[in-house]
Amino acid sequence: MKQSAAFEILVEIAETHNALIIADIGSQSLWLKAAKDRPENLYLSGPMGMASSVALGVATAHKDRAVIAACGDGALGMNFSSLTTISNAAPANLSIVVMNNSVYEFTKSLPTPTRGVDWDNISSACPGFKSNIKLVEMKNLDLMSGPHFVHAEIEPGALPPGPGINAIDIHHRFKALFK
Numbered sequence: 001m002k003q004s005a006a007f008e009i010l011v012e013i014a015e016t017h018n019a020l021i022i023a024d025i026g027s028q029s030l031w032l033k034a035a036k037d038r039p040e041n042l043y044l045s046g047p048m049g050m051a052s053s054v055a056l057g058v059a060t061a062h063k064d065r066a067v068i069a070a071c072g073d074g075a076l077g078m079n080f081s082s083l084t085t086i087s088n089a090a091p092a093n094l095s096i097v098v099m100n101n102s103v104y105e106f107t108k109s110l111p112t113p114t115r116g117v118d119w120d121n122i123s124s125a126c127p128g129f130k131s132n133i134k135l136v137e138m139k140n141l142d143l144m145s146g147p148h149f150v151h152a153e154i155e156p157g158a159l160p161p162g163p164g165i166n167a168i169d170i171h172h173r174f175k176a177l178f179k
């Protein structure tokens with residue numbers, strides 16, 4: 001599956017559940033914005049690999065909203081320990097999605113060190129996750145009965161569309177949802 005198609009599926013699911021999406025810096029943010037720009041999307045900037053941690057914070061602060069983290073495989077590898085924290089805290093409203101193409105798409109598609117990680121078996125090591133499924137199976141998922149871990153297998157492909165994202169504006173737009 002192309003990453004653009006994966007994000008179209010993810011946005012459709014998010015809209016069905018009125019869910020927030022927290023996207024990692026780089027490819028994840030840009031493909032998400034290309035699929036559909038929504039106030040409920042938080043495009044991260046700054047350190048790589050923080051979507052899972054930021055999403056945990058948002059899910060903890062807003063227990064009545066479904067929260068989805070869109071993580072690159074390389075990015076999540078940089079913050080792998082967040083999975084143990086999420087497993088332990090186990091917020092029911094959080095879903096972690098790894099967009100796995102085994103490369104850093106943004107940096108000339110260099111291979112990621114997470115190649116070989118068994119993303120379909122994360123819940124064995126992190127038993128707080130209530131399910132460990134593929135992206136297409138997420139359509140039938142209750143996003144408020146997690147935490148869930150979702151594996152999207154995507155093809156390495158073209159770079160995402162250009163940024164057009166102002167980090168401060170995005171931050172203010174997202175925070176305004178909770179006033």
Ligand SMILES: [Mg+2]
Pocket residue numbers: 072073074099100101102103104105112
């Ligand atoms: Mg990748």
